[in-house]
Amino acid sequence: MVYNQLRTYRTHIICVSGFFLLFLIFQFFGSHQILNGRQKSSPLPTPLHQKESAIVHHAKPLKLDSAQDLTPESESQDLESLLRGNEDEGWAQGPECAPYPRFEDLRFPNNPHFQLTQHDNLSYYLYGAYYDRRPRIAEVMVLAMVTTCEGPYPSTHLQMWFDGETVPELVELHKTKLAWYKDWGSRPGMAYPTLLTFQVKSQRIPQLVSLVFGDPCAVPQNALRIAQPPAPEPPNPGRPLRTGVCVKYLHFPDVDMSERFVEWLELLRLLGVERVFAYDIDALMPNTSRTLRHYTKSQGDGLLELRKFQFHADTKENDRFQRVITEVLLYNDCFYRNLYDFDFLAVMDVDEVIMPVGSEHPTWPAMLEELQSRDVNCTARSSFCFRNVYFPKELPPPEDSSVPQPFYMLRHVVRVAEHLNPALAVKCLHNTGHVTLLHNHFALEWMEACGPHDVLPDLGQLQHYRHVDNVKTLEEPPPQRDGNIQRFQQQLIHNALAVHRQLGWGLAAY
Structure with missing residues (x-):
């Protein structure tokens, strides 16, 4: 009797067994791929790369809820998403000169607000990058705390990366502006607010910049997003001052x-x-x-x-x-x-x-x-x-x-x-x-x-x-x-x- 019942439902039993076997094979190879794939670590408390849906491809910026205030932590996660998205495109292995920055190479000194990069005995705590279209030649400014208030400063270049392009524009340091006078006080090892300015050769606005020393083609160890400014307003003499x-x-x-x-x-x-x-x-x-x-x-x-x-x-x-x-x-x-x-x-x-x-x-x-x-x-x-x-x-x-x-x-x-x-x-x-x-x-x-x-x-x-x-x-x-x-x-x-x-x-x- 049992034999006859098994024969009656054998088609259903075979189908269920087949699906179960396919499920076991998928689980095995999926886990094997994860274990053998390259592991990616992050100093951020909640690394965005653990969420597949958050990865950004083709250098498109992460879209945040308009009601959400953009914090340094969310900006760092946005940066990670951008870097990993372009890494998936193969940019990190790009041209011989100035490979695209990798998130693993960035150094956050126990602080998502700053990126640390060093040259000889100087430490640069990079805080922000901004686009200034006011000068006759537009500039990108990198704001940092630098462990000197009198120099000398090393040979410095900025690698400017533009949306959708795999080759950067390399720009030499134009001017170092120290926002402090030594006469106001100075101490060894203390970092001072410094603005590094770079003239932009093209008419476009970079999406990402990296500061490097000595060789302009050096592998970057920092990456700063540039907030895209609004379009210039036409002259309006009647508008109240803001x-x-x-x-x-x-x-x-x-x-x-x-x-x-x-x-x-x-x-x-x-x-x-x-x-x-x-x-x-x-x-x-x-x-x-x-x-x-x-x-x-x-x-x-x-x-x-x-x-x-x-x-x-x-x-x-x-x-x-x-x-x-x-x-x-x-x-x-x-x-x-x-x-x-x-x-x-x-x-x-x-x-x-x-x-x-x-x-x-x-x-x-x-x-x-x-x-x-x-x-x-x-x-x-x-x-x-x-x-x-x-x-x-x-x-x-x-x-x-x-x-x-x-x-x-x-x-x-x-x-x-x-x-x-x-x-x-x-x-x-x-x-x-x-x-x-x-x-x-x-x-x-x-x-x-x-x-x-x-x-x-x-x-x-x-x-x-x-x-x-x-x-x-x-x-x-x-x-x-x-x-x-x-x-x-x-x-x-x-x-x-x-x-x-x-x-x-x-x-x-x-």
Whole structure:
């Protein structure tokens, strides 16, 4: 009986057995191929090459969700995807001169934000690459921290790779721009912000560049993506000036800065600022981080762009000095990342605001137009710089103040009597059409423009909400009331409290 049943279902049994045997053969050869294939390691925490669907072929860039902020980590994964996609095309074995960079040859010093390349006793921590179409001959700039502030620098070339091409353009170093003066301080082994410029021979924009030393055909050990700039805009004299702000890394691990940030950001919005660009080093209290995320593109209107950052070296030793010189790197990165989006960019701290004086020109664009109209001896100005004046917390709010407690700047309207010397602690609005190198307080280099202009306090000033450098100024000359900010008081309180409600803060006390 059993025999007859087996004969009845033998066709089905044979089919099932055959499929099972084919499945075992496929599994065996698939595993054998993986075990014997070339293994690819990655220093990144979640290597993109482990996801077959993410591999990019034919040098096409990885497409990210438009709502997702592009972080250095995602940019590194995008870079890996690009390199491995072109490696699949055989580019890495390409011509005898300058083979296409391989991801395995890149060195990330325990940090996805920098790539390390070395020559003799110099270390180059490469941070970014940018395309500058402003000069008569377009340039590519490589921004790095280099372990010398006086040179000499080795013979340097840039291998420029273009989309879809397997042969690079080789370009010799045009100029080294150090964003630091040795007189400000130097220490052995410390790395300094440096901008390496290369002139582009063709009219095209490279997709990828590699820095090499000595032999221009050397095997590259680094690869930097170049953000593709927008198409040039036709002249539009009637368009309002666009202004933005560059801020250094945010370091407030022990104090909740939420209320201060809301007041500061909403004030900048009223002043005509379109975007604030800052760096997140994971040194914020949870509520501060939540507050700032409210302003980012993913959760808000995009007034704030936060970019993750990690120092290239341990900051415990030489901590203060290392952090100061790293600020300069970030200001230049911010400037070149936003080069085509704004007409003027300010470099400021979060306890500062460039404040127009008087009511005739209440916003930055209006004030800049007035400054340009007054600047009759100069067809183009690199920067407009504003004198520093302190609004210290040691000078209490006026007794008649009815401003709610969360509004620090609106409550502190008493300042020291005198502005600082125009050569000290100024902050500037930098013309993106002409500035080429920045420091914290002023432009170090510019092209085809007059130098920085000292703005007289009757038109604008840098209001600095911190302690004074000289305690005598708290008494002599007698401090004075300065209510320039109060013309924004009603709208600023209204806008800020609306944000407080959205964040779920209690309002009974207000």
